[in-house]
Amino acid sequence: MRRTGASVGAFYLLLPEERLLRLVVIGGVPSRLAAPWARVPLSAPAPVADAVRDNRLVWVSRQEELARTYPRAAVALPYPLALAAVPVTGERRWGALLLLWPGTHPPRTTRRQRGNIALSSRRLARLLDEAVHAGRPVTPPEEPLVLAAETAARPPSPASQTALAAADFTERLPEGCCGLDLQGRITFLNARGAALLGRAADELLGTQPWLALPWLDDPVHEDRYRAALLSRRPVSFTACRPPDRWLDFRLYPDASGISVRITPAGTGMRPPANPATDTAPLPSTDREPGPDQPLPTPAPARAGQLYQLMHLAAALTEAVGVRDVVDMVADQIMPAFGAQGLVLSAAEAGRLRITGSRGYPPHVVERLDGLPLDTGFTPAGQALAGGVPAFFTHPEEMARIYPEAPLISGKQAWAFLPLVISGRPVGCCVLSYDRPRAFPAEERAVLTSLAGLIAQALDRARLYDAKHQLAHGLQQALLPHRLPAVTGLQVAARYLPATLGMDIGGDFYDLIRLDATTAAAVIGDVQGHNVAAAALMGQVRTAVHTHATAGATPDQVLTRTNRFLLDLDPGLFTTCLYVRIDLAGHRARLVSAGHPPPLVRPPGRRARPVDVTPGPVLGVDPRAAYPVTEIPLPAGAVLALYTDGLVESAGTDIEEAIAGLADHLSDAGEDDLDLLLESVLRRGRPADQRTDDIALLLLRPTPP
Known part of the structure; x- marks a missing residue:
């Protein structure tokens, strides 16, 4: 902090086994102000997580930029400030250093300041490496360590006189x-x-x-x-x-x-x-109320609690599926309220089905799973029936009404939060503690508010999961379960769904055996990301397969499929690439309906895009023509067909991306086609950041 002039500094330790960043040291502010960020999942949209995940300096120059880039953090930090997050990396990734400056800080960092930030990161990494070498394991403390305010920099003076x-x-x-x-x-x-x-x-x-x-x-x-x-x-x-x-x-x-x-x-x-x-x-609360005076209203929540509540609410809005809700409650709400145990249950067919838990052994989770909604075994049934949270500060308090529950749970204090929406039970969230614990009125009010937010998030997530499972199941049913074996042709194929967004895609591929020495390969992408796109994908794949096996030429296959789509009038268009491979003549004939060009890697040479003259996309022009391109395809050559999800990303030129894919295909040099396919897929975006689905089909003729 002294070296960089920062007013606030913090160090987050990476726990690789949990994929979590834990706040371990903070200076310049009380640790309670950092409570919403005491635990930051590595996948979270947060500056420290981005710094560690991408191994880069994250700089936010002003509060407006923070609101645009990290809206969840901006909710709890509505103040003019600038911040930097830098990874701390030595012999391993240790975590991230976070520095904050007042809003008066210039919008750009100077070279000297960047150097000081980088130097501080390296020094911290070296200290952590040396601690491990000295046999002192680096583990997070129970509570973050708070650095005392710096006063040594002030000029000395006679203390008492001053x-x-x-x-x-x-x-x-x-x-x-x-x-x-x-x-x-x-x-x-x-x-x-x-x-x-x-x-x-x-x-x-x-x-x-x-x-x-x-x-x-x-x-x-x-x-x-x-x-x-x-x-x-x-x-x-x-x-x-x-x-x-x-x-x-x-x-x-x-x-x-x-x-x-x-x-x-x-x-x-x-x-x-x-x-x-x-x-x-x-109103003043210095005096006890008289007999005719109303009781004083409960004290308002602390500002820190309000900001924490807003932060947690913003976090829950980002949860997509049920697993996201469970992780968000475990990573954000449990540490915010000091809980050591969590059970999150969803109401399903008259029973409470546990969707996630933390801090409980498997046999306890199994015993608590599937309890009736009106169960008398735990307070969950009464809490759901009345819609009122139940708080137990000591095992004896619970044992008086539910004698078996404390013995099964093994905990010492509990907060049972009913998850109810418009009178409809959604589930129950239970926070538990290893020691007896009081629940102040302010904390009970915040937890009650959170229960409503968790209920909304869980209900929304369950609807999303049901919709996604239905659509994804439909898509999987329409894709080929396995490709036919074709003598003289090696094949590797893979479909990867998008991992960001609410819907599925319409990417498809197929391999068609035409006769003993001829095969056809097809790959395509239906517009849209929904059930309609998945259903149309199945119809297009069936149409191409039917026309190909009926003896149609490559251009006729796409022409007839285009006419079929126009008759259906689905309101969606489709890109498609069809390849007819003559294994005896070592030739391939290709036709394209607006699809990205395939790549070919001849034996001993570098890969390059195939110059295929594209026709219009399917389902738009009834008079569309699809020119045929013929290329040599000798034994040992690799032909790669792919969809745009493999090469397209925001801010990237598509031609440069295709050229980069060709370079990777050239340099990969894998003899095993499946290993080559895995290498190509790893080159793309990380699995948790795909915004579009991907289909990839690799073909290689073999010597007779």
């Missing part, structure tokens, strides 16, 4: 002066400030003002402190000290803490103030 002079100076001022440390605790308060706040200074020292003074117990006030702490910019707000005393608070932060200036803002009616920082008065 302190007395400073105290005397503030006592002479007509306004209140208050000092906060980075944890938000009051470290200094002059007499005027104590008078304005209405409490003795010795009663407030060491406390956080929004906890010690009920009338400051508003999340907006705490948010102003968070804004000053993270942005390192002065902020202000106005608050009412009951019954009608308005006070202005101006916060001036630096790396060691925050100085607060307190001045009167008038009495009676609320004075004009900045609407962006103004707050509403809260």
Whole structure:
């Protein structure tokens, strides 16, 4: 932090077996402010995850860029700031270093600053490597270590004289002066400030003002402190000290803490103030309510909890399938509330089917799986029936009503959160703890709100999974289960579905044995990513197969299939490449309907795209013609047919991508066709980042 001038620094340790980044050290802010990011899955859309996954420096110059690039993080950090995340890599990938600067930081990093960031990363990696060599395993602590504020850089001075002079100076001022440390605790308060706040200074020292003074117990006030702490910019707000005393608070932060200036803002009616920082008065809770007075309303949630709730809500909106919801709850919600166990169940056919769990042995999960919705074995049934969460702080408390449940669970405290949507039970989420634990009212309120969000996410995810399984099953049924064996021809084929997005694709391939020395290969891509595309893909494949086996020439196969699609009028078009291979004559005849060109790798030579004259895509032009291109295909040559998902990506020139694929095919040099196919597929995007499906078909004639 000193070397780079950052106001906040943190180190995340990579746990490879869990594919998770754990926050282990933080400086410049309290660790509770980083609670939403204490555990970051390696696949998460987060700066530290991107830095480790892509092995690159991630730089975000301003809050607007953070909102565009990492909206989930921006929800919980709505302050002007800049940040950098850099991988820490030595003899292994150790994790990532995160640095934050105030919003006044220039939008670009200087060469010197980038060098300091890289140097800090290398030094940290070297220290971790040396620790392992010395026999000290690197493991994450239970709670992140917090670095103390730097004060050594300040010039030395006679401590006692300076302190007395400073105290005397503030006592002479007509306004209140208050000092906060980075944890938000009051470290200094002059007499005027104590008078304005209405409490003795010795009663407030060491406390956080929004906890010690009920009338400051508003999340907006705490948010102003968070804004000053993270942005390192002065902020202000106005608050009412009951019954009608308005006070202005101006916060001036630096790396060691925050100085607060307190001045009167008038009495009676609320004075004009900045609407962006103004707050509403809260009733005093200093006195016990009388017999005719209503009970005080529950204290509002802390600002940190509200931001954490928004962060978790944003995370749940990104969950697609049920497995995503389980992982999100386990990786984000469990650590946020300190839970050691999780059981997430979905309501299915009158029973609670466990969709995911953490912290329980298999025999416990098996015992709890499939309980009736109205079960009396655990509190889940009652929670679902009434729609009210149930909290148990100790095993004895649960054993009084459910005597067997604590023995089976093996835990010491539980939160049973019913997942209900419009009165319809969706499931139940159970958070459990290894030790007895109280659940404060604020935490219960946040968990209750989260239950509604989890219910929505789980219900949406189950609908997605059902839809995807139906469509994917249809597509798999329409693709060939195995390709026919053709004497004199080696074949390798693979279909990979998209892993990003809600739908399936219409890519297909086929191999057709025409006679003893002739075969046909076809590959195509139906427009769209839905059930209609998958169904049309099956019809196109059947039409091509029918015309090919009926003796049609290559151009006739596509012409007749085009006419068939026009008669169907599905509103979708299809690209297609058809190849007729003469194994005896070592020739191949190709026709294309707007499909990417195939690649050919002659024996002992480099691969190149085949110059096939394309015709229009199928299903558009009734007068379309499909010119035939003939090429030599000697024994040992490799012919590669593929769909656009293998070469197309945003911001990439398609011709350059095809040329790059040809270079890879040339350099791979695999004799085994299946190994060559795997090598080509590995060259594409990572498995968890495919936005389109891929079909790949490799053909190689063999010597007689």
